[in-house]
Amino acid sequence: xxxxxxxxxxxxxxxxxxxxxxxxxxxxxxxxxxxxxxxxxxxxxxxxxxxxxxxxxxxxxxxxxxxxxxxxxxxxxxxxxxxxxxxxxxxxxxxxxxxxxxxxxxxxxxxxxx
Amino acid sequence: xxxxxxxxxxxxxxxxxxxxxxxxxxxxxxxxxxxxxxxxxxxxxxxxxxxxxxxxxxxxxxxxxxxxxxxxxxxxxxxxxxxxxxxxxxxxxxxxxxxxxxxxxxxxxxxxxxx
Numbered sequence: 738x739x740x741x742x743x744x745x746x747x748x749x750x751x752x753x754x755x756x757x758x759x760x761x762x763x764x765x766x767x768x769x770x771x772x773x774x775x776x777x778x779x780x781x782x783x784x785x786x787x788x789x790x791x792x793x794x795x796x797x798x799x800x801x802x803x804x805x806x807x808x809x810x811x812x813x814x815x816x817x818x819x820x821x822x823x824x825x826x827x828x829x830x831x832x833x834x835x836x837x838x839x840x841x842x843x844x845x846x847x848x849x850x851x
Numbered sequence: 852x853x854x855x856x857x858x859x860x861x862x863x864x865x866x867x868x869x870x871x872x873x874x875x876x877x878x879x880x881x882x883x884x885x886x887x888x889x890x891x892x893x894x895x896x897x898x899x900x901x902x903x904x905x906x907x908x909x910x911x912x913x914x915x916x917x918x919x920x921x922x923x924x925x926x927x928x929x930x931x932x933x934x935x936x937x938x939x940x941x942x943x944x945x946x947x948x949x950x951x952x953x954x955x956x957x958x959x960x961x962x963x964x965x966x
Contacts, residue, residue: 783955837945841893
């Protein structure tokens with residue numbers, strides 16, 4: 738079985754500062770990796786995904802993530818955050834055999850202060 | 852194109868009742884997955900349907916069930932509601948074949964409150 742650990746439950750940051758949200762996973766087989774964002778009272782929006790190939794993945798809204806197989810990590814980064822990035826962020830993994838099933842981390846609440 | 856549509860948006864039910872939630876996937880998507888989101892347990896996978904067949908199931912009691920119709924729309928049912936079933940129920944759709952290659956699109960969810 739696979740599991741996901743998001744290392745920070747809350748991350749406060751000032752506007753225009755860089756941010757990194759950390760995600761580690763555990764799996765005995767190859768995984769696909771995702772980052773989702775959730776705004777209050779809304780569903781999840783896909784930010785980016787790693788399926789194969791280049792370990793640096795670029796997503797929407799200026800976010801990027803790097804897959805590190807040796808450290809089993811998939812950290813999310815943004816060089817300069819905006820107030821509108823305030824939301825909860827979820828890291829998720831899926832294996833090839835688990836149809837439709839994403840295993841999510843517990844989420845990281847990113848709060849951007851002016 | 853239209854996104855994933857979940858109805859109703861909010862629902863209040865009494866303990867012991869049953870409830871049915873609906874999900875209409877993006878046109879052309881054949882896979883529908885359901886998740887339960889609570890503050891304590893986070894996001895947990897309920898089940899996944901593809902072409903009217905359940906392909907995967909999470910660790911939930913038999914009170915939770917679902918189905919998918921020929922037009923890919925899906926419903927989930929919870930019988931004999933308990934207070935602990937209060938949650939945001941999210942539906943996600945994808946093309947379905949090699950689903951991870953396409954990503955999942957989530958609806959806005961149904962907020963169920965059991966009193």
